[in-house]
Amino acid sequence: MSADPLLVLQLQRMGDLILTFPLLLALKKRWPGHPLWVAAEPQFFQELMPLAPEVVFFPPSHCPALARGTYTVVINLSGRSSAATCLADATAAFKLGPAASPGGLHVHGYWQLYRTALTQNNHHNAFHWSDLYRLDLAPTVRPGQAGYMLPVGAKSGRVALVLGASEAAKRPDALFWARLAHRLAAAGFMPVFLGGPAESALGREVARLARLPQANLCGRLPLGEVAAVLRGVDLCISPDTGPMHLADWLGVPVLNLSMGPVHARETGPTAPGQWVLRAAMSCVGCWQCRRSKLYCKLAFTPAAVARAALAILEDPRGNRPLSRSGPLPGLSLCRTGRDALGLYRLEALEDQAARTSPSCRVFLEDFWQAVFLFLYDSSLRPLARQRLTALQNAFPALAQRLDAGLAGLCARCAAAFRHQTMPADFWRGEVPLLRLFAGHTHMFLQNADFSPQGWQTTLERLTALRALFSSGAE
Structure with a gap:
């Protein structure tokens, strides 16, 4: 059978x-x-x-x-x-x-x-x-690399530019691509424009502006042939889109232009050793932009992308990419990797000035990651304590506000439990520091139909989280 x-x-x-x-x-x-x-x-x-x-x-x-x-x-x-x-x-x-x-x-x-x-x-x-x-x-957290090949360029002198994305907000426009292609060609690399039938008109326009008609393959190749082209390039420069993930899966070096409402830590290239360029802004990686302009997209310039790309092409191992590329104002160049648990990591390659004034966002992301890992696998409590200690040392006032906010969240959950009601916008009322955890807590209770067991688990999780702040370093 x-x-x-x-x-x-x-x-x-x-x-x-x-x-x-x-x-x-x-x-x-x-x-x-x-x-x-x-x-x-x-x-x-x-x-x-x-x-x-x-x-x-x-x-x-x-x-x-x-x-x-x-x-x-x-x-x-x-x-x-x-x-x-x-x-x-x-x-x-x-x-x-x-x-x-x-x-x-x-x-x-x-x-x-x-x-x-x-x-x-x-x-x-x-x-x-x-x-x-x-x-x-599995009950323990060790996902591993799972089949991804380490990126290796073909040493062909060709660079793929994947022009399209699911939304215009997530990709550069035709003039941007043309100027980038011109810079790459002037440095001795042959650009190749890739995209599906939806990018046919965009490909023609980029080729016209760049005066590189032979470079345009948009809409001309089935996906299998696109894969063959990707395998033959030294670097694939792409927004967050399907062909970028295909290049990543095939072991092609990728420089991901992470712009618009995309979060590179969620959907960036996953193989260790890939590259991500994104805006150096606190709101980067949002679900949906609520600002008057896409400032994260405006931070990208053809000159800065070309400098980063040429530095990667010159030094594929990435030993000193920033020193080779020069300053990338308004942008952050990152490298993908895996941590000790096998989880995806995105490491920013900052200059000396950035290292002396690090962003609190990375510390908060790492802390909340460790919290959810600990709540799933109790053996990872030391990791949560370690990440909390790092946050407390780097941003003590922020850690105090986080502790106070958790105390308030505990009180609001306790009140909701007593009255057996929770407003639909409960999680939205929390400060941004707590919204990720509050939103998960709210959905967990909804998923449990606000049952006694659901409330008990919620209160146990809140108690365990508060205990992290009250316990000493481990």
């Missing part, structure tokens, strides 16, 4: 599907011999099949039939109602992700609930989505 299949529902865009590949490898490793099925959009999986882990793909139209099956595992990574219904109706010993229920949605899994709670509330999140997809598979 054959083993029950493993089913993953990923009905989002191409980049989301590629970010699911590490999860697919983790599933194959944990349940060897079980067929692995994936529901995804045919326009993406049909051309990705030769490059993806070995699985059987189904289109979204098969979700009703898939829902009648029996599985070892079903994981829903999609926000679509058809996927939530499929997860709810399928028979499986282990379910993860949002499932349809009579009262709305119920999210299975600690980390899947955490990911869901990031909607409109991802400031201070430090977890990459590719990690969050698979952290629920």
Whole structure:
């Protein structure tokens, strides 16, 4: 008798599907011999099949039939109602992700609930989505690298410029790309413009402005041939988009231009040794911009991107990229990596002036990451204490405000428990320091239908968190 299949529902865009590949490898490793099925959009999986882990793909139209099956595992990574219904109706010993229920949605899994709670509330999140997809598979936190190849350039003298993105706010305009291409060409590198049919007009305009008609391949190649082109370049310069994740998966060196409402710690290139350039602003990585202008996008200039790219091309190992590139005003150059737990890290390569006045945001992101790790795996309490101590030493006044804010949150949760009510905008009323935790707490209680057990767990978590502040260094 054959083993029950493993089913993953990923009905989002191409980049989301590629970010699911590490999860697919983790599933194959944990349940060897079980067929692995994936529901995804045919326009993406049909051309990705030769490059993806070995699985059987189904289109979204098969979700009703898939829902009648029996599985070892079903994981829903999609926000679509058809996927939530499929997860709810399928028979499986282990379910993860949002499932349809009579009262709305119920999210299975600690980390899947955490990911869901990031909607409109991802400031201070430090977890990459590719990690969050698979952290629920084990009670301890060690996701590992999961198949990503270390980036190595082809030494061809060619540089790929991926022109498009899902939103105009997330990519440079035609004139920017043309000026960047001109600088790269003047330095002796051959630009290649890549994009799908949606970027055909943009590619023609960039080629016209740059006077490089032979460089434009936008809309002319199927995805398999795009992959072949990417494998033959020294560097891929790209906004946060599907082809960038494809280049990352293939081991192509990437310089990600992280602009607009994207968070590089969530969806940046994941292989260790990749590069991310983003605005040096406190609001960078928001879910949706609420300012009058996209200042994070305006911080990018063709000259600064060219300097960073040429420094990387000159020194692929990245020993001294900033000294080679010169100053990058208003921008922060980062390198991807993995920490001791195997989790994604994004390290800013700052100059001496920045090191003497570090940003509090990194300390807060690291602290909250350790808190959620500790609440999932109690053996990681020393890590939470260590991150808290680092925050207290670097920003003592901020740490005191955080402690006071947690005391207030405890009191407000206790009052809500006594009155058995919690307003719909409860988490939005918290200060930004606490909003990530307050939003997760609020959604956890909603997910538990405000049951006595849900309240008990919430109060236990708040007590454990307050105890971190009152305990000495460990």
